[in-house]
Amino acid sequence: MRELKYKEAISEAHVQAMLKNPNIYMMGVGVADPTGIFGTTIAASKCFGKERVFDTPLSENTLTGIGIGSAMCGLRPILIHARNDFLLLTMDQIVNHAAKWNYMAGGKLPIPFLIRAIIGRGWGQAAQHSQSLQALFAHIPGLQVIMPSSPYDAKGLILSSMESDKTTICIEHRWLYEKSGPVPEEPYSIPFGKGTILRKGKDITLVAISHMTLEAKTAAEECSKENIDIEIIDPRSLRPLDEDLILSSIKKTGRLIIADAAWKMCGMSSEISALAAEKCFPYLKAPILRITLQDTPTPCSSVLETVYYPTSMNIVKAARSLFSGKPKDDAKEFIAAKSERDFSGPF
């Protein structure tokens, strides 16, 4: 199958959806500028012009409300933020309005709305340009939250959001943007609430979210050399969450590790742990382990960033700890896939 980069898959999804549905429009700070949100909006901007792809004032909260109002009147807005962090300026309109309007209206006014936001990890982005805020949105009834990790999922989930009658928050990790993978040329959709098994295994269920799926794959390969067979699950959408897929895997393996590059406290890793404890406790053979960020804001210095972000090595160590009886060569440390080396500045 043809391969596309993650960012190209997003771009293609936008163009195909907008060709099909004239009610879709796209706005945000920088969507029509020459860099086009890491290249994801350039093609749409060229194809559809300023009427349907337009730059905006720096008014994140009001822009969200404008999206909501237009969605009530038959349009399908896409609002894009170059950084996840900017969503914090717009929590009122997302949480108090987009998520609730249809409910408060007794189902009469659905809000079909896609909001994309990007995790800007790396190159010293520091505390306000690299946060992973998925848990804040996954907490809210009335929203859908997706975090595609592959080009295939990015295109399919974005196209699904264009058919959905709800507001969808799509959080993208920019270290995925240059990754390539097979993507069908024709439009297709991926249902929300359906995760995927990235690697089959029998010993440990490893739920990995977004960019952590890449670290998970590296870790699983390393562990397989030590006869630890890891099953990797990518939930793809966090709300709704594919509980059945996660639970059936845990029932098979009896062990659970969650890798979510976000904070541990009240995070997705807490939620998935609680799910396992509530619904398949008797199957668990070992404590649940969580691989998350350090409990601090993001530091700038590259040395501190290294301390802050978990890697495949953290996953391998966690997996080994669950099998301390299994044969392994502790001296043989491996070099984690340095995906960060693929990324450089200036911003």
Add this chain to the structure above:
Amino acid sequence: MNKSNSQLSPELAQKLYLSLLRCRKFEEKIVELYPQQEIRCPTHLSLGQEGVAAGVCSALEKEDLIFSTHRCHSHTIAKGADLKFLMAELYGKKTGCSKGKGGSMHFLQPEIGAMGASAIVGGTIPLAIGAALALKMKSKNQVSVAFFGDGAIEQGTFHEGLNFASLKKLPVLFICENNGLATCTPISSRQPFSDIYKRAESYMIPGNQVDGTNVHEVYQAAATAVERAKKGEGPTLIEAQCYRWREHVGPNFDYQLGFRSKEDVEKAIEKCPIKCLEEKIKNENILSKEILLEISDLVTKEIEESVNFAKESPFPQAEEIFMDL
């Protein structure tokens, strides 16, 4: 017809009077029924402020859209909502305008252009602008209206919204009901000057101030703004000065709290928008007394029917909590 320059014709007088009475009697009925404790949600009454809702909404067509606030009864009623569905909503019934999910602060009826109300101050200003954007993108000859209070001027959405609407020349009316109070806090404690309409100038849009108790004056200002919006010339800010007769939330008066005097409230009630219109109708001999009585009886009947409908309607089933998400 050039609505903005029209004299008060008998037809318009009748329309305005009917609209005012529907707003007034609906809320007077709430005051009467509230002690029964069957209306189990907070109600922010707009008694005394009906001139703004009636004046603006009478200048709109059915297809035009309005967005409202926590004090949304009169706006929704004046836009032409069916009182049965509103009253049933207050009673938490399945037949309510949002099936018992919204209550008093979230009245709506999309079929007649009432698109809902937010209990977050300033929350619907962007929504009204978004609706106007959709109207413009779809080349529809309609307008969108944001109702909000003086408190909303202090929110970012007001300034962000006026900036965007002016930039894009959107067909939207910004209607500020300036009752001078945020709960019990006077505007003088919150804003450096009280002429809200002057803020329009910095966004290069027209801003004007009207007497919110003079329904005809409100109507004329709104009609002018609608004409301008439909010609593609963009938004208008209208500040309608008015007075909240009752407490911030609930059916009672609040002068006993001491932040305003009983005399001030009574003076404001003397300047009742309905009374003002009745005097004008009488002085200029626009409508007969009989017609006014007929309208009044009609509205009384409509209110009674709405109460019966609400009381007799079923409550939602427990499983309905998961619907309409």
